[in-house]
Amino acid sequence: MADETKIPEKTPPPEKKAPPAAGNGKGLLTSFKDDIKSLPDEMKGKVKDQVEAAKDPAKTQIFTSIFRHKHDDTPRNRALGVLSNVFLHLHPAKINRDAVRYNYTWGMGGITFYLFIVLTFTGVLLMFYYHPTKVQAFRDVLYLEHDVPFGKILRNMHRWAAHLMIIAVWLHMFRVFLTGSYKKPREFNWNVGVILLVLTLLLSFTGYLLPDDQLGFWAVTVGTNMARATPMLGHEGPFGSQLGMTPYNDVRFGLLGGSIVDANALLRAYIWHCIGIPIIASIFMIVHFWRVRKDGGISGPAPVILASEVKEARR
């Protein structure tokens, strides 16, 4: 332990000069009076400087600490605006001049992603009011519909955005197919897309049960009844009973956490819907977007290739 009292001895304090403007040698009281007298003028100057600075907010310390570049309209700044922003930097700085045409991509991938964000946002809000239990689930939805401020529009938006997302994913896949965008080098990203398609459908399906009403109950009953018939893994499927499958140990039991759609199924649907699948889907989306960039950006609109230019490899 250092002896604190000895420190001043080791490093003697610098020679005491007169403090520069400590009242210019005047007494405390006089300098106090002078200070008060000059205060209005000094503050006026500071206010003026402040107003001047406010005219150019881009130069303030707060601004420059947030945005890492200037914002006057130069090519460099346009590029930096995208590249130095964590949300935008998935984009390149520049793209093919025709790729921004709506006709080509129909914007469907982007719309799908936007709907996913809307669903996450409204979904989290819904979670504040919803308990995944047989006793409360249905009442919670009724409560949302009738008592929670904006609860009805919240629920509606979540539902319709989910339907819209499915339509958008299908159309996105359709467009990717029609533009041949799954061809080299994008084969892998098409596969990531197929997984995203399945995840989107599963997200919607698991959500269907959550209001715990007749519609969801029977839809999920119809849907999961098919799992009974899984070959080898379901008790009604081919070779299922031969392999020892019963309603109490087959794949459907695993999905529902029981032999019927009941409390456990509700809880499982809830966890898959709100935690499991969204996380998995987010991971795949990250990979999907990353690969769009790595595969050379959007596939087109590319210059057409003529059949006569293709060199055929003999087989």
Next chain:
Amino acid sequence: MDWRQLWEISSTPDNVPIVALLPLVVFYCWLAWKQARANDALIAQLEADPALAKTHHRKTYPWQPGWQKEIHVWPFLLRVEFLAAIIVTIILMVWSITLNAPMEEPANPNLTMNPAKAPWYFLGLQEMLVYFDPWIAGVVMPTLIIIGLMAIPYIDTNPLGSGYYTWKQRKFSISTFFFGFIVLWVSMIIIGTFIRGPGWLWFWPGQTWDHNKIVYEVNRDLPDLFGLTTQPLKGIFGLLAVGAYFVIGGLGLHTLFKRYNPKDYARMSFLQYNTMMFLMLLMVSLPLKIAIRLLFHIKYVWVTPWFNV
């Protein structure tokens, strides 16, 4: 004509997306078709004029020398994205204000809904339950659809048509996908939504749903038609019938494919070619099974003690 019934079906809140899907699919098919036609015209022009092909920028979009090939994402792409987000938000808002999400009675296992329908996006599979056993319609088919979709990039060896709309350069792949997506998937959903009523029976649009309707259908198995009614024979016959479908169908498809897509055929490896053939034959078997069911009242082709096809 029962307009009320028709209105009831198409205004059921959860059916509205399908009502919206129809015009959207038609619109986007048209949009793609328009661009494909323009590109095909350009391709034909360039194929006919090699000198022009050397100098042309090869897009149907306007182009002048001196124009930049690339533009800034900020603002040219971001403003489109921003606009799209606003438009989608507005559509969602209006939709959510005008139409309420469905909420039925509390779930009741003792009160079966009739018809009990899966969510609309799975209705194609539910429709298949009419023609196939659940293990096929509910498990094997979805699995094969996923596998088939994933296989597409690896079995389509055609180097043309990558990054632009075209029809003439990709007739085979586009018609196959169109058949699978529009004819099989989307139209089955439409049948499942608008046509299937109580008891999953067929009601034409505008026909009143009759909850007591019963249809007596005497369905036979294919082996029965040949007088085979005892088990080992039925099973063996079915195996042969399915085998024959794959062999004869495969050979027929082979000739057709070789005749109309000689280049693709030459390019494809053994594995690619057989995977494509297998998936194609499976896909074609769907409408075939539907047809023999509707025309000849045949329920199963292959009957075994463990499973029926």
